[in-house]
Amino acid sequence: MPVPPIVAFNHVVKRYGDGPVVIDGIDLTAAPGDFISLIGPSGCGKSTLLRLIAGLSPLTGGSLTVDGRTPEDAAAELAFVFQEPTLLPWLTVAHNIEVAQQLRGVSAADRATARRRAVELVRLHGRDSAYPRQLSGGQKMRVSLARALTLEPKILLLDEPFGALDEMTREHLNEELLDIREKQAWTAFFVTHSVAEAVFLSNRIIVMSANPGRIHREVRVDFPYPRTEATRLSRPYHDLVAEVSGLLRSVENT
Amino acid sequence: MRRPFLNILLPLGTGLLMVACWYAVRHALSEDLKFLLPTPDEIWAALQANSESLSRATLNTSKGAVLGFVLAVVVSFGLALILSLSHLIRASLYPYLMILQMMPIIVIAPILVLWVGAGLNSVVIITFLICFFPLVVNTTQGLISTDRNLVELFRMYRATRWQETFWLRVPAALPYFFTGLRIAAVLAPIGALVGDYTAGSSAGDGGGLGFQAIIYSSQAKYSALFATAAVTCILGFVFAGAVNILSWLALSKWHDSYHRTDN
Numbered sequence: 001m002p003v004p005p006i007v008a009f010n011h012v013v014k015r016y017g018d019g020p021v022v023i024d025g026i027d028l029t030a031a032p033g034d035f036i037s038l039i040g041p042s043g044c045g046k047s048t049l050l051r052l053i054a055g056l057s058p059l060t061g062g063s064l065t066v067d068g069r070t071p072e073d074a075a076a077e078l079a080f081v082f083q084e085p086t087l088l089p090w091l092t093v094a095h096n097i098e099v100a101q102q103l104r105g106v107s108a109a110d111r112a113t114a115r116r117r118a119v120e121l122v123r124l125h126g127r128d129s130a131y132p133r134q135l136s137g138g139q140k141m142r143v144s145l146a147r148a149l150t151l152e153p154k155i156l157l158l159d160e161p162f163g164a165l166d167e168m169t170r171e172h173l174n175e176e177l178l179d180i181r182e183k184q185a186w187t188a189f190f191v192t193h194s195v196a197e198a199v200f201l202s203n204r205i206i207v208m209s210a211n212p213g214r215i216h217r218e219v220r221v222d223f224p225y226p227r228t229e230a231t232r233l234s235r236p237y238h239d240l241v242a243e244v245s246g247l248l249r250s251v252e253n254t
Numbered sequence: 255m256r257r258p259f260l261n262i263l264l265p266l267g268t269g270l271l272m273v274a275c276w277y278a279v280r281h282a283l284s285e286d287l288k289f290l291l292p293t294p295d296e297i298w299a300a301l302q303a304n305s306e307s308l309s310r311a312t313l314n315t316s317k318g319a320v321l322g323f324v325l326a327v328v329v330s331f332g333l334a335l336i337l338s339l340s341h342l343i344r345a346s347l348y349p350y351l352m353i354l355q356m357m358p359i360i361v362i363a364p365i366l367v368l369w370v371g372a373g374l375n376s377v378v379i380i381t382f383l384i385c386f387f388p389l390v391v392n393t394t395q396g397l398i399s400t401d402r403n404l405v406e407l408f409r410m411y412r413a414t415r416w417q418e419t420f421w422l423r424v425p426a427a428l429p430y431f432f433t434g435l436r437i438a439a440v441l442a443p444i445g446a447l448v449g450d451y452t453a454g455s456s457a458g459d460g461g462g463l464g465f466q467a468i469i470y471s472s473q474a475k476y477s478a479l480f481a482t483a484a485v486t487c488i489l490g491f492v493f494a495g496a497v498n499i500l501s502w503l504a505l506s507k508w509h510d511s512y513h514r515t516d517n
Binding site: 054056075080082084086088089090091099100102103104131132133 | 401403404406407408409410411412413417421422425426428507508509510513
């Protein structure tokens with residue numbers, strides 16, 4: 001018996017008010033455990049797709065189910081990571097990590113347990129009482145990631161989370177994200193501008209075209225997990241990066 | 255030279271230079287005009303000679319200043335919360351807040367005396383009126399300047415209006431609030447003094463510094479007048495210092511203003 005999809009877009013159309021159609025006729029289903037990267041030129045509506053899954057904005061047409069329910073009803077199954085670390089500067093690292101749970105009314109004892117587990121996952125030891133201004137860009141992003149992981153979400157929405165980081169930090173965090181995925185089974189929707197990052201992380205890459213946002217092509221990435229530095233050095237990896245880059249160039253030129 | 259050392263030495267040097275100029279000007283004045291500018295030592299003597307009336311007046315003015323200041327903080331905070339709700343509310347109320355600020359105290363004072371009587375009540379209300387505006391404007395600005403990304407985060411996690419206000423907007427507004435508080439802290443003793451001068455009363459436990467200033471000037475006690483001015487300045491410094499300590503306690507751990515790496 002096939003596993004029911006965790007997210008299912010069915011002919012989804014979205015426009016804001018009387019504005020132009022942002023995304024048009026999206027059909028996409030995600031199986032539990034999928035790591036789906038969304039890549040495409042600016043204006044292709046990749047961030048809008050995340051907002052729709054999050055139930056922050058109503059559909060204009062089509063239907064969308066998240067964990068078998070409407071996006072609004074499934075909100076508790078989701079966690080988010082943005083490009084900005086979005087930490088509260090007046091709270092310590094420990095409090096920042098617990099904020100998402102606090103908003104959902106989790107008890108103090110349960111918050112502390114989940115926080116310790118998340119700190120373990122993102123490898124950010126001994127910084128519990130630090131304030132965000134004392135952290136590096138990579139450390140802030142680890143806090144932001146830990147905050148999302150404390151919710152043990154079924155679906156993780158990541159909107160260019162590592163876009164502002166330097167190459168080295170980004171690669172480290174990519175590897176750690178996959179490590180975490182081995183221990184916490186969520187389905188990921190990952191918006192990025194980096195083809196290399198998309199190929200390294202995902203099992204599916206959705207290349208989108210803009211005006212209006214449509215799915216141009218889906219690319220399957222069949223390298224086995226766990227992926228490591230060796231994956232990045234392998235020939236098939238480079239071939240696939242070249243292929244996806246080519247697809248991206250073709251949609252950007254039209 | 256080390257900066258902390260310079261930070262003490264430089265103002266001290268400026269102060270000594272000013273005192274030297276002061277004595278020089280006084281020395282240059284002809285005998286019949288010397289009463290216009292008492293020297294610091296004469297002012298010190300007047301301070302000691304009038305210590306009883308001055309300390310009582312200082313206490314009364316402090317009382318008026320503290321009460322008016324605290325009232326302004328509480329009311330302005332509540333109003334700022336309401337104003338932060340929507341720009342329609344701000345648009346409807348701002349002109350009237352401006353009017354409140356524009357109203358000249360010396361005109362209001364006799365009306366207040368008529369309404370609530372001369373003395374502490376009027377002094378508190380006048381102090382309140384003077385402190386209120388910078389507090390409400392700065393706090394409101396802070397409450398509506400919350401980082402968009404953080405608001406988005408709270409909305410995504412379905413934070414309630416209450417959580418968004420008190421866990422996010424209020425702490426984020428603290429630096430703005432303290433900017434208003436610093437201005438109000440310097441204004442509060444002046445407000446109480448002006449209030450006392452225009453609507454004070456010697457009834458009960460005597461007037462404040464403003465009332466004392468009226469008495470000294472009617473008695474041509476110019477050294478004592480200077481002493482009154484000095485005491486008011488010190489009161490201002492105490493207020494400003496207290497607010498600086500509060501601000502340090504609330505912000506120093508996390509806010510960038512306490513961690514400048516430049517200049």
